[in-house]
Amino acid sequence: MFVETVPNRNSPPAVLLRESYRDEQGRAQKRTLANLSKLPGDVIAALKAILRGGTVIGTGPDELEIERSLPHGHVAAALGMIRTIALDRLILSTTKDAASRRHCDLVVAMMVDRLIAPRSKLGFVRAVDEETAASSLGAVLGLGAVKEREAYEALDWLLARQTRIENGLARRHLEDGVLMLYDVSSSYFEGRCCPLAHYGHSRDHRGDRPQIVYGLLCTREGLPIAVEVFDGNTADPSTLSAQVEKVKDRFGIGRLVLVGDRGMVTAARIRDDLKPAGLDWITCLRAPAIQALAAQNGPLQLSLFDERDLAEISAPDMFPGERLIVCRNRDLAAERARKREDLLVATERELARIDARVRRKGSRLRSAAEIGMAVGAVLDSKKMAKHFDVEIGDGALTWRRRIGQIEEEARLDGIYVIRTSVPAEHLDAAETVQAYKDLSRVERAFRSLKTVDLEIRPIRHWTAPRVRAHVFLCMLAYHVEWHLRQAWAPLLFHDTELATARAQRSSPVAATEPSAAVKSKKATKRSADGHRVMSFADLIVHLGTLVRNTMRVPARPQHRFTLYSTPTALQEAAFRLLALDPSRVQ
Known part of the structure; x- marks a missing residue:
């Protein structure tokens, strides 16, 4: 039997229940058993399903069961973006054997897991295992049972391909004459077994822990291309030579402008690394060099800034063949003056307390050595030793401000000098200043890597290769996050009109005023x-509420199917921006 719809001239079509048979001559015929035209559409659809061998499911609570429900939306978004930018194909490359495919799937899964819920490798194994799954990630990728050793083997496999993957990213996003951003950061280490872990300058303010140092190469837009891990006691400038070699030899880029901060691109690094390699640079001068430029009859005259906040000068004796762009930010000047005065007052307050202790009858703080140690601790903590004259004797302490020194420093408040080798015809003064300020995008990458988004720390791996693989995995995860942020900018607190706002500024030295669009976002907490x-992070969590349900019919236990929850309006908008269907991401 079957249901057939028959046209009925100008009237609605007839819906007939029919069966097939053969007549006496063996010819196929069909006859009508019933007219179903008056039945509701859903009843007719159910009858068709039954005739095709389906099962009728009623509306009662025992007719259909949810066997398993797993968060899926965030997995679909992250995995879909990896497929869109073909990062998985770049990781796998031409290797097609089953073991490599398994390693690639695990690496992709660890990247997605790092984006949706950062955790340890053991936590990852539990999160994707069929028995203890915390999301649909394992089911979508078909990982099945995952053993802990497989995660570490996948990390080793990934590290062996780091050079090729970074070269592929460079081919995609870099070209001759490009401007690149470079900076370093550090993350503390749990344990003392790794040879990379050493005590050094901790940017995490965890001097009680050894650490590792890693340098990140990004495009001007902040998209990470390569990362390298160094010993925890490595000084920032000494990491630069490895990056120059990487860009010249591995990426094959002949012309490049490297942007680094004043602690990175030093005179020694320019002399020994950048100039021999033929690379240009943009950096900033340290305070002593600025003071030398501003010395009596020097090229930096404060009268330049009576009516403007940017001026280009030259100092061929000090910086031959280079351009110097002097900037003065009045807001920064006011803030530095405020901080200095606060520190001066706080230092005097602490010194007064020490003096009171010295004068107290029966005090143990009497000798000049003991008083000197107490005073030194205060001056070191406040970084104010250069601004005070202190006289110490047995049972005596006096101090006074160095007014001349303070006024001399205050003259240069808010002034910074950009140093570059790029000719003016290639990059004018305003563009050079903006290029240096774009280093904030690397700092934003470090914030995402180290805090709420990806949580690269704490690092618990024991061997140097595993630490390097962990850092590289986190960099790849941020590469995906960067693309997601670009696509989701209308739904995030990002300024989608930032380029326009920058173009409308009177000077690149001034802070960029938020556009009307982002002001409206912040005021109403709504998009356009x-x-x-x-x-x-909140959008990722919200997408996770779109779930993947495995449904079961109790009347037919072998019959299972997948049903996705209905996306919210915000989830629909997010996937529309990604041009993805969450139910089709595999």
């Missing part, structure tokens, strides 16, 4: 389309 605006 009326969707609720949130942070990247």
Whole structure:
């Protein structure tokens, strides 16, 4: 039997229940058993399903069961972006054997897991295992049972391909004459077994822990291309030579402008690394060099800034063949003056307390050595030793401010000098200043890597290769996050009109005023389309509420199917921006 719809001239089509048979001559015929035209459409659809061998499911609570429900939306978004930018194909490359495919799937899964819920490798194994799954990640990728050793083997496999993957990213995003950003950071280490872990200058303010140092190469837009791990006691400038070699030899880029901060691109590094390699640079002068430029009859005259905040000067004796762009930020000057005065007052307050202790009858703080140690601790903590004259004797302490020194320093408040080898015809003064300020995008990458988004720390691996693989994995995860942020900018607190706002500024020295669009976002917490605006982390959490349900019919236990929850308006908007269907991501 079957249901057939028959046209009925100008009337609605007839819906007939029919069966097939053969007549006496063996010819196929069909006859009508019933007219179903008056039945509701859903009843007719159910009858068709039954005739095709389906099962009728009623509306009662025992007719259909949810066998398993797993968060899926965030997995679909992250995995879909990896497929869109073909990062998985770049990782796997031409290696097609089953073992490599398994390693690639695990690496992709660890990247996605790092984006949706950063955790240890053991936590990852539990999160994707069929028995203890915390999301649909393992099911979508078909990982099955995952053993802990497989995760570490996948890390080793990934590290062996780091050079090729970074070269592939460079081919995609870099070209001759490009401007690149470079900076370093550090992360503390749990344990003392790794040879990379050493005590050094901790940017995490965890001097009680050994650490590792890693340098990140990014495009001007902040998209990470390569990362390298160094010993925890490595000084920032000494990491630069490895990057120059990487860019010249591995990436094959002949012309490049490297942007680094004043502690990175030093005179020694320019002399020994950048100039021999034929690379240009943009950096900033340290305070002593600025003071030398501003000395009596020097090229830096404060009268240059009576009516402007940017001026280009030259100092061929000190910086031959280079351009110097002097900037004065009045807001920064006011802030530095405030901080200095606060520190001076705080230092005097602490010194007064020490003096009171010295004068107290029966005090143990009497000798000049003991008083000197107490005073030194205060001056070191406040970094104010250069601004005070202190006289110490047995049972005596006096101090006074160095007014001349303070006034001399205050003259240069808010002034910074950009140093570059790029000719003016290639990059004018305003563009050079903006290029240096773009280093903030590397700092934003470090914030995402180290805090709420990816949580690269604490690092618990014991061997140097595993630490390097862990850092590289986190960099790849941020590479995906960067693309997600770009696509989701209308739904995040990002300024989608930042380029326009920068172009409308009177000077690159001034802070960029937020555009009307982002002001409206922050005021109403809504996008231009009326969707609720949130942070990247919150949007990932919200997408996770779109779940993947494995459904079961108790009457036919072998019959199972997948049913996705209905996306919210915000989830629909997020996937529309990604041009993805969450139910089709594999």
